[in-house]
Amino acid sequence: MNPLPPLAIPTENVGPGRFSITWFHSAVCAPHGRPAVTQFDWTIDRSEVNTMSRWLMQPSTLLTRQGRTDWDLQHPSIAATWPLCNICTRRRTLLICAAIALGLASLFSLTAATMLNQGTTPVVLFVGALVLFIAAGVTVAESGIGKITHTTPSNDLDAVVVVNPHPAFYGQARLMMNLPERDDRS
Numbered sequence: 034m035n036p037l038p039p040l041a042i043p044t045e046n047v048g049p050g051r052f053s054i055t056w057f058h059s060a061v062c063a064p065h066g067r068p069a070v071t072q073f074d075w076t077i078d079r080s081e082v083n084t085m086s087r088w089l090m091q092p093s094t095l096l097t098r099q100g101r102t103d104w105d106l107q108h109p110s111i112a113a114t115w116p117l118c119n120i121c122t123r124r125r126t127l128l129i130c131a132a133i134a135l136g137l138a139s140l141f142s143l144t145a146a147t148m149l150n151q152g153t154t155p156v157v158l159f160v161g162a163l164v165l166f167i168a169a170g171v172t173v174a175e176s177g178i179g180k181i182t183h184t185t186p187s188n189d190l191d192a193v194v195v196v197n198p199h200p201a202f203y204g205q206a207r208l209m210m211n212l213p214e215r216d217d218r219s
Contacts, residue, residue: 036197037197037198037203039195039198040195040206040207041187041192041193041194042054042057042195042206042210043210044191044193047112049106050106050107051109051110052110052111052191053112054111054112054113054114055113055114058114059206059209060205061116061118061199061205062116062117062118062121062199062202063116063182063198063199063202064183064197065118065121066200066201067120068118069117069118071116071122072114072115072117073115073116073178074112074113075113077110077111077113077179077186078108078110078186109190111193115178115182115184117181121181125176128175128176129176131172132172132173135169136165138165139163139166143162146159146162182195183198
């Protein structure tokens with residue numbers, strides 16, 4: 034069976050710098066084709082930097098209408114409701130729990146390293162804390178919903194692209210977009 038080509042789900046413009054695919058409600062998960070157990074609401078940012086800056090840089094500006102409009106013009110994004118099966122939900126939960134556990138282990142190791150002051154043990158604990166902290170960061174990056182669902186926004190945010198979709202999701206999405214079925218016989 035040939036792998037399916039990437040599927041672009043078009044967005045609709047809902048305001049300055051704001052796009053949406055909340056019209057898209059699939060009953061199956063994109064990577065696995067299994068029945069969706071939840072519809073996950075999320076904001077698809079153009080890049081991971083925009084995602085981090087949404088939470089780290091001046092969150093108080095998002096509290097006013099003008100602040101949100103200015104933010105949306107500088108950092109456009111897509112509002113999405115996305116189907117997740119039990120495998121995707123479990124994977125996301127496990128990755129988040131692993132990131133928290135690694136982060137806490139890093140803090141405990143760092144605390145132990147500062148309490149000890151003899152021999153090479155503090156150095157080993159400090160290096161271990163650094164490694165655990167890096168592992169927690171990698172785990173957080175992998176727990177992103179875009180990585181789990183194999184989705185990414187297009188460069189101009191006019192579509193959400195699903196890479197390597199499951200055939201069940203592919204067929205259902207094409208029906209929802211009123212596109213003809215793909216003929217795999219050729």
